Every structure is written in structure tokens, then in C-alpha cells.
Amino acid sequence: MTEELFRADSYLKSCEAIVVSAGPEGIVLDRTVFYPTGGGQPGDSGALLLADGTALPILDTRKGEAGILHLPAEGATLPSPGDRVTAEIDWQRRHRHMRLHTAMHLLCASIAGGVTGGQIGDGKARLDFDLPEVTFTKEELSQKLAALVAADHPVAARWISDAEMAAQPELVRTMSVKPPSGSGKVRLLEVAGVDLQPCGGTHVARTGEIGAIAVAKIENKGKHNRRITIAFQE
Template identity: 40%
Template sequence: MTEKLYYTDMYGREFDASVISAENGSIVLDRTLFYPTSGGQPNDTGILKATNGDIHIVDVRQEDGTIMHIADGRVDLASGEKVHGIIDWEKRYIHMRYHTAVHIIDGVVNNDYKNGLLTGGQIYDDHARVDFSFDIIDKDLITEIISRAQDIVNSGLKVFQREITRSEALKIPGLSRTEPGRQLIEKLPVVRIIEIENFDFQADGGTHVANTKEVGQIEMLKIENKGKGHKRLSFRLN
């Protein structure tokens, strides 16, 4: 099992690790800062410095608890070999900013608009999208939601993680606002929570900034009608 350093040190950029296995360009380490694609947040990229030179990591995946670092070609690594990892910090940080922005928008909708819920989202390198369950949505409503979200951003609230047991999590209404998320909580012995002080908390497995001010300015890009009860907002951060 790989130690997930990105949970305990979300601002970490470099780390040392030992190779567990390396086959067909897929590397498993005993510990890593590389975030695997999960929950709408893209994977990290970067390099592993090894005895025989730099290895460029272009993809990171997690399957059955195993985190696989995918190199851009063949690798020459032995089990037990020491490597030094460096993640692409600029890419990671923009993902953190967008992920926290999604949580803020979700919190605004959950707290202030009881006729709709945020039902999904996806983060990219230069924008993000969120899906809502509103039957009707227009530019005025989205402008209002973004304005309230921006107020939270500008308030400079602390963002932090904590862990609770599954039994505790199941007693908290709305800890996960999607059915797959609720089903996942039922399977986890420990549930990780991302909390924005005095505003919102959700079960979450991603990385986030430490203060809402780091999110920056939220700018609406477009609104799409994906069918009844399915509306989509795309936005970017400045």
C-alpha cells in the first residue's frame, strides 16, 4: 500500500521514495505526492529522479488501492531502488484552486438554493465545470450564485482536512451529496472531510488550498442545458 503524502502535505512539491515494482512503464512506490486521477480531479505529472536518469511521469492511476505512476517510456528501475519525485507544482496548484472553488459553489447552492443540488463536476487545467439538478437555470441565477461564492472566496476562510469514523460520517446529513459518494462512505472505515470554516464540509478525496482567498476570481464561461434537471456551468479562475 502506497503512503499518500498528498493527503498530509497538500503543498508538498518533492519527496523521496523507494520502488516497490516497475513493469511496462508502470511504477509503484512506497510513498508518493503524485495525485492519481480521482473524483473529478486530474492526476499530477512530474519527474522521478533515479540512478539512471530522469523518468517523466505522464499519468497516475489508482486501482484497488495501488497507485501506479505511468512513465512516458520504458523504465530501468529495480525493487528497493531510491528515487526522488518532483511534481509539476503549477499544474497541481491550479487543480487545488479549482477543487476548492467547486466546493464553495456547491456549499452556496446547498445552503441557499434548496430547489437544486450540485450533482457532479470535472476539473481541467484551465477551467472547471459543475452540474446542477435545477430544472430551470439562467444567467441571472448563475451570476447570483457566483457572486455569493466570490464573497466566500474573498472572506479568507481557512480550508482544512480532518478524519472521522464511518459511523460518525453516516450520522451527518449531506456529508456526501451524491449517491455514489454516500455508497462509498458506507464502505470506508475512515472518512476524510474537507472543511471550509463556518461554511461547508464534505467527504472528499482531493487536494485543496489552505485559504479561500487563494481561489482568486471566479469567471463564468457558459451555461448549458443538458436536459431536465441537468444544467451545467463552466467557469475559470483568474
């Protein structure tokens, strides 16, 4: 399987790698900095730099049975197994995803209620909550998020065992997706003093790096479902 370098360091922009396989389904490398679609976060885009200097654009990244799949443009000339490449992500796009994903944790911590879904876009993100009613305004929630950003809380990932995870079910806020288990350990994302829950995504190192963000809208999506969208104020 592909060594997932982004799990340990979200700020890695590139890495040297060897092509394991390449076909219509995608290119598998022995190691990568490309995050695959999952947990509401889009897969990375970028390029594979070949030995001859050619840049092979990568449009998306997905999980595959043999490893992480880097999806090139249709009709692109593929590298061969054993080729050495440099995997380089679109850092500006990834960094926006990191900032938004971290902001989603602040939003989750600011609202009582299970999370029924979520999605990160370009410049905005949403979380769906199991809430019978909304007792706050957009402005009040925006102020709460702004205060958490300004407090510049440290953000870091750590791991616990499957047994420790099973003994702390209160850590799971997402009702629709269970945290991955079976490998012996589960990755937690901690915003110091604010939020702690299983998450495999990429995040910034401190909340202050999120920047100006606010609640764009609050929507009623069902009897108990409230959708809250946040967006950069840039």
C-alpha cells in the same frame, strides 16, 4: 499499499521513496506526493528523479490494486524494485487543480441541489446539479463566489468514523458517487463556515488563494441537470 502523503499535506512538492514494482501498468512506490485521478480531479504529472540523476517523466497517476500507479512515457527505461527515487510533481499544474477544486466547494455551497457530476480541467472546472430550473444569473453567482474568495475562509481536512458518516447523510452532496467507507474513517473537507462534505482531493489552505474566478457558462443538460462551468479570470 502506497503511503499517500498528499492526504495530509497538499503542499508537498516532492518526497523520497522506494520503488515497490515497475512494469507496463506503471510504477508503484512505497510513498508518494502524486495524487491519482479521482473525484473529478486529474492525476498528477511530474517526474521520478533516479539515483544517477536521470529524470523519468511521469505523464499521469492512477489508482491500482497494488498501490498508486505512476505512468511513465511509453518505452521509458523503468527503475528496478528497491531503487531509491525522488518523486516530484508538476507543482504549477497541481496548484491550479487545488485552487479549482476548492472553488468547486464554494460553488457547491452556493447552490441548493444535489451534485450529479463534476470535472476539473486546466484553468476551468464544472459541476452538474440536479436543478429543475435556474433562478440566478452568471453575474449573480460570480459575485457570490468572488465574495467567498475575498473572505479568505480557512480550508482544512479532517476525519470522521464510518459510523459518524452514516449518521450524517446530509453531508453527502454528490449523488453519483458515495464517499469511500469500510476503512473505518472518512475524510471531510471543511471550508470554515461555508461547506463541509466528504472529499479526498487536494485543496488550498484558504479561499483567498483561489484568485479571481467567475462563472463561464450555465448549460441545460437535461430536465433536471444544469451544468455550471467556472474559470480563472487571469
